[in-house]
Amino acid sequence: MTPRQFMQEYWQKKPLLVRQAIPNFVPPVDRRALFALADQDDVESRLVTFFRNRWKMDHGPFAPANLPALKQKQWTLLVQSVNLFHPAVAALLGQFRFVPDARLDDVMISYATDGGGVGPHFDSYDVFLLQAHGKRRWQVSTQSDLTLRSGLPLKILANFEPQDTWTLEPGDMLYLPPQCAHGGVAEGECMTYSIGFRAPGFRELSGHFLAWLADSLEDHPDFAGLYADPDQLPTTTPARIPAAMTTTLAERLRKLQWDDSMIAEFLGAYLSEPKANAIFNSPKRPSxxxxxxxxxxxxxxxxxxxxxxxxxxxxxxxxxxxxxxxxxxxxxxxxxxxxxxxxxxxxxxxxxxxxxxxxxxxxxxxxxxxxxx
Missing domain, CATH: 3.40.366.30 (50S ribosomal protein L16 arginine hydroxylase; Chain A, Domain 2)
Known part of the structure; x- marks a missing residue:
């Protein structure tokens, strides 16, 4: 299947199982390296456990000695944005650049012991689930009921009704569009690489655009100076907002205008903003x-x-x-x-x-x- 076929037939439309998407795949980050990453302050990590029939989630960093025993079943370690810390994982992410970079997000690595998982759920974004080590059994549903169970630290579906079940082995990959219900359970020790994509909400984008627009008004003549009211008369209702203040601001705001080029400039600056935990190593004594x-x-x-x-x-x-x-x-x-x-x-x-x-x-x-x- 070519990238064009995939984008036309599956992208944001329906799930796809790809057996041996990467034949003979050898994970570039092993368990020890992943645990070391989870111990770093600048790495986002989470620990999900299902002990004694109770869900629990903790945020890292986690010292390896503080993680549950490897023989303990039903726990999962999630480490976000591993591509920022390992060049080989960054190169893996690069294989998915048939989707625009403006939509590409990161690679999360999930390590789980036997029975480990995060419960049936759905994501608001597209995701490729690449099996890196061991086996994981996935159940998938395109159900419309996305009601969540209440009182849990995780977003777990209340009425999950699987339609397909697949067991993935190293090199196998599953694509899931947004809002596709799914749940994965480790069969023995396993690692899964999740290649995720950005799906910013319109309200989020609009809010950031208005903030960007406000910054761009610094030298605009219509928005210079301070509010003034030289014609204000004495008032007997001091708590009432003066109508003139509302009218004056409304007149100024009506002068706010933007075009497609301004929106494009905002998107470029906003979407290229690096992640909060991104680290750039400046050279010593550059020449x-x-x-x-x-x-x-x-x-x-x-x-x-x-x-x-x-x-x-x-x-x-x-x-x-x-x-x-x-x-x-x-x-x-x-x-x-x-x-x-x-x-x-x-x-x-x-x-x-x-x-x-x-x-x-x-x-x-x-x-x-x-x-x-």
Whole structure:
């Protein structure tokens, strides 16, 4: 099946089981490495247990010694955004870039002992569930009843009625569209990689856009100055909001206008904002000349935590908006689409105005690195 066939027939429409999506898959993060990640302060992790018929969820970090015993059944460790910390997991995420980066989110790794799971539930976003180690039995339903059980720390469906049951082995993968009910149970020790996608709500986007718009009004002449009321008369009803204040603000707000280009600029800045726990490693004692030598021989690549997007006019990287000169645009588009630039290309065009200076600024911030990932 080609990516085009998948997007047309399955994306946001119906589940798909793919046997041996990645044949002979060897997980790049083993149990020990995953437990070490869950012990870090800058890594989001959760522990879900179902002991004595009772659901419980705790948030990390978790020292390995504080996790339940490996022989203890029915517990699950969830570690979020592992792609930010392991290049091989970031490369795995890159295999799903037939979906736009603006929708791509992260790779969560789930480790479970026998019987472990998080209960039947649904997600508000698309997800690929890649079996990495051991076996997990999945039950899936396209039911319309998404009522949740009350009083639980997890969002578990109250009336789950499975329609299909599949047991996945390493390399098998299950795609689920949003609101597709599903529940997975480990058959013995297992690990599952969840490739998730962003699905921001319209209310969330609208709120952030209005905040962005407010910031953009700083130099707008219609919104300069302070409210004034030189014609205000004495009042006998001091708690009443003056009608003139309402009218004046309403007149100013009616002058608020935006167009598609402003919305595109907001989306680029908002969607390229890195995750809160993203870490960028700035080089020690960076040198422009040394950077030029390394870049033109080794090439450059985006750091794992960097997000680069673009539209017709702008280039966006980690929440920053840049309107590149025409001569640079092709290079920056290639950097965003391939997440790297070859040293030979940079050597050929090293004399382009602003190219090396621009890349060096991002290199100083830790947003790009020399060499190829």
């Amino acid at each position: 422009l000349e040394r950077f030029k030598r390394q870049a033109t021989t080794q090439g450059v690549s985006l750091a794992a935590a960097s997000i680069a997007l673009y539209d017709e006019r702008h280039f966006y990287i980690n929440g920053e908006t840049y309107e590149p000169p025409h001569a640079l645009k092709a290079h920056l588009v290639r950097l965003a689409d391939t997440r790297q630039l070859a040293g030979s290309d940079l050597a050929r065009d090293a004399a382009l105005p602003d190219l090396m200076d621009t890349l060096f600024g991002w290199y100083e911030a830790g947003w790009i690195e020399t060499g190829k990932h």
